[in-house]
Amino acid sequence: MPYTGDGAERLARAALTRLAEPGDLAVGQWIDQLGAVALLHTIREGGRPPGAGAARVAGFRARAAGLDPAADLERVRALGGRFVIPGDPEWPTQLDDLGPTRPIGLWTAGAASLRLLALRSVALVGARACTAYGAHVAGELAAGLAERGWVVVSGAAYGIDAAAHRGAMAVGGPTIAVLACGVDVAYPRGHTELIRRISRQGLLVSELPPGQHPNRFRFVLRNRVIAALTRGTVVVEAALRSGALSTARRARDLNRITCGVPGPVTSALSEGVHALLRTGAATLVTDAAEVAELTGGIGGDLAPHKQGEALPRDVLATAARQVLEAVPAGIDGAPAAVVARAAGLPPDEVLQRLYELTSLGFVERCGAHWRVVGRRKGDPGE
Secondary structure: OOOOOHHHHHHHHHHHHHHHHOHHHHHHHHHHHHHHHHHHHHHHHHOOOOOOHHHHHHHHHHOOOOOOOHHHHHHHHHHEEEEOOOOOOOOOOHHHHHHHHHHEEEEEEEEOOHHHHHEEEEEEEEOOOOOOHHHHHHHHHHHHHHHHOOOOOOOOOHHHHHHHHHHHHOOOEEEEEEEOOOOOOOOOOOHHHHHHHHHHEEEEEOOOOOOOOOHHHHHHHHHHHHHOOOOOEEOOOOOOOOOOHHHHHHHHHHOOHHHHHHHHOOOHHHHHHHOOOOOOOEEEEOHHHHHHHHHHHOOOOOOOOOOOOHHHHHHOOOHHHHHHHHOOOOOOOEEEEHHHHHOOHHHHHHHHHHHHHOOOOOEEEEEOOEEEEEOOOOOOOO
């Protein structure tokens, strides 16, 4: 019998997360056509969804025999989590941009609202075997974004992911970890305490039901959720074959903002980022303010304009700068007529500018000659 009652859809979708791998296009299309409850009933009762092969349906049916979605839901509730499905107030509707490959549902652990955290979120991803430079930059970016009210999303892996989560939490910000395993599974093992902290200060999210362990394909598939959930993705360090680049490509395909932090040109771990920047697939960013400006509201998150230190000669009028450049730096100096020829200006104007420069302390008069006063900060060579 199919599930009935108010919780039928949730139970059916919970069961389907055990039957199908994340992002299964065919299963997503069947849910769209039949609904989750009818699809599960069809599989269990020996029917065949539209276009399904017999062997595949037989495999699903064999798995379906031992399903207990109610136990899975209770297991997650005991962790302080829940199973969020499309149509729930907590469902982030931006995930619907994935079409039939959107998650069947999301298992979560943590008290925060997934939808509210994701409204103003940025993904920070990169290499697992990152450099000290990459870890530092990721931590600084995450902390800066959290201080600006942004939620940092990553995958709880070693390297850049961990630095991003820690950077956000160090300044009291929430963070979301999208996992390639069940929310009750600490992976990698070395991040057991980090994952526990994220569940307390933010949220753990996974398409996989409790107890499921990661594999290589699940890591790749979860990247589409990171890309779709956030307003933009920032790649800090990534080699040419890095999995982080798949997140950036997904973000670009979903019309999300894609950014890259440049690294040393000699570093293989930055080659993937540099390729994104060179081809125009990502925008170069160097700090949290620039990321916020790109991903935030128009005119609401502008980064401060960066410029070099203002020097005394910067305030000089153009003619005064021409005259100053024409005054010899040597101890002997030169008469005003020689300075006028070098500056290409009328002698009377040059004389006027020389006196202005004297009052400002740039030049001095020695008899009939004019010379530069020592060497000042901002002069050529400084």
